[in-house]
Amino acid sequence: MLDGGDDCHPLIPVLIEAGWTVQESPSGSAIISDCDVGLIHLTSDHFEHLPRLEALFVNSPVRWIAVLSASDLRREKIGDFVCRWFFDFHTLPFDAARLHASLDRAFTAGPPPVQGSPSLFSAEPELLGDSRPVRELRRLLSKLAPTDSPVLIRGERGTGKELIARSLHAQSLRRDKPFIVVDCAAPDGQSIHTVLFGHEDGGFDDAQARRVGLLEAADGGTLLLDEVGELPLDTQASLLRFLEDRQIERADGGEPIAVDVRVLAATREDLETAVRKKRFREDLYYQLNVLQVGVAPLRERHGDLALLANHFAHVYSQETGRRARSFSQDALVALGKHDWPGNVRELAGRVRRELVLAEGRQIEAANLGLLGEEDSVGNMGTL
Template sequence: MSADRGRILIVDDEQHAREALAVLLEEDGYDVRDAPDGFKALGVLRDWECDILVTDLRMPVMDGLTLIKKAREEFPELTCLVMTAFGSVENAVEAMKSGADDYLTKPLNFDAVEIVIDRALERTRMRRELDRLRNGVSLGGATTQMVGNSPPMQKLKGMIDQVATSRATVLITGESGTGKELVARLIHERSDRSEKPFVRLHCSALAETLLESELFGHEKGAFTGAASQRTGRFEEANGGTLFLDEIGEIPMATQVKLLRFLQEREFERVGGNQTISVDVRIIAATNRDLEQEVRDGNFREDLYYRLNVIHLNTPPLRVRRGDIAPLASHFVAKYARQNGKEIDEISPEVIEALSQYDWPGNVRELENTIERAVVLANGTRIEMSHLPDNFGQTSFAPNSEIRIPGSTLEDIERYAILKTYEAAGGSTSETAEVLDISVRKVQYKLKDYRGE
């Protein structure tokens, strides 16, 4: 089903009600998915870019208000609707005070449903357009921003510009939180596929059978619960880009099928025998060492080389400290807008503290820290009191007081590894090569220094 009208996730513990609403919306041209409870809904949201969340208010595992709160923590721009029993409008009003955008009453009147959803989609589109205009981004151009001009980022931006116009498969590596999906989106937006879909799949979030169905689609009756034919991500991304996040997590059987697609550009849906050909560019990402996974027998060598035609590495934040201040300012502006606040300054003490911290969670951790500070701020400036109480107590930086004689061998080793790692732009393989030690030892030492 086309997603032109919008993507909607329905959450209701009543199976028949959930499926009936899904069918009605699909027939009206929406791309619809459903979930029986809040926990499963959050899993879907993390793997599927959604326009509207429609949730029942009263559910046993996680009620609708809690789901909306948790969903908004991860997806602040998500439009949320609640469904409540007729005669319980006061519950719906309370839900709207708690963050819902609108409500529907049960039993549902489809004409009313369509009006509310159309209204919600219009608000969503207007909100996105306003954000783009505030950021000075043309609606006809790229919307993704990469903040930072440190040497590692200049190198990465140059590589993105070089590879964007090609058709080659790209493998993006780097620690969690370094912006691998951002890089993938930039490549797509700067390519001749930018007007076609950018489709994302988080490979570690699904069981093997579900992963194959998500990738390749399935025929009706292919397995229990396959009530109708469904297109997969490859077909959804036809003409565009498919981003496979955490590619190192996919099981061997699925690796074989993915390899076949990369070789022949065709596949069959699960339970089907019709061969389907699509034009899709693959961009994959992982925080694992795939070369080591190949040596350990967990990842196919031929698939690794098919994926690793072009290799990009996203540097950790601790090796691009010059980007911390501009990133912080960017996130302050973003979350001040979202929270309706006028914050135009970060205190020098905060900038100093942010710049000295080692950010084991990378840009994602910095963003979360700034969002918290913005929420807590009651003036126009971010102060130290707005940072977490224990902020900055962990350190990943090399000891700058190395003295010979006067330093232990352990201190000298730490200094050598971290300084080389920083100079190598966060590449463990280059660090190992320069120091003439194994990649495994570098990885082990880095984890030890982070306290993992």
């Protein structure tokens, strides 16, 4: 329990009586590796230092549950952060029985993926939607999946680029082998080169033991380089050599190791501009851009909004144990009015927040935070 404060301390004897061992910390650094589940009381102090808090969760072996005020949760930046990094969340004053149930579910779920952040799209492996962009995307993926060529997946933040990569892997002959995601923008304080290629004993001054890189760990399967444009130039050079000869060399160690892995890359960046500005190697760009997939933003998929919103409502109601709700007509109209700069991830976050904030039987536009965006939704057409 991190920064529990007066709001969370009364929960401790209840948890101990139920069989939990509870450790408290104001910082978390000393106990994270020893725990199965984490509970944190989020306050204004945390919100002023979100990057520092995010560093706590990247590659954390712990499933985290947040407790915070409803007013803080309604703040878009905070709500999106909570939905991105937490297994579940509860608003104050929380129901102790529900919170206890969340802890049990988090423990049963086991540790989160080691690399990267929790995926909002992992609850459903297939690509949802019946809009023209999605139908065309499905057809393209079915053609690209059986090949072993690299694929460059391009799209705005939150469009589901990782889901596209998972779909390619699931339809390929490598489907029974590992699928590993590398967040090139967040190597957790380590060298991204070490994350990818590993090191032998003593490869670095602080290296305690041999480490297998994620390229080697993905042998036989698929590796996704998420936000590949963030790779440092020296790592780009090593990646290019791997793509050319299919061998890796760990730092300070041994013979080259042959690795059979399909490399996919995802980016929201304009890589052509990065190449012109010498921030991305031109030869690596051509190696990765053998095949290309563009993911349409949600504002171009309005015909899918109701389906996606109901899907997330169903998934999150099951995950959190809250009652599922349908969307009111005004809510559906408001969904169509919104421009969705955060794309599918934003939609998922808004739907998840409403499961906490909604009080009636239906989800209203106000619960989604979509009222007051230009004109009233009352005179608009339906989806």
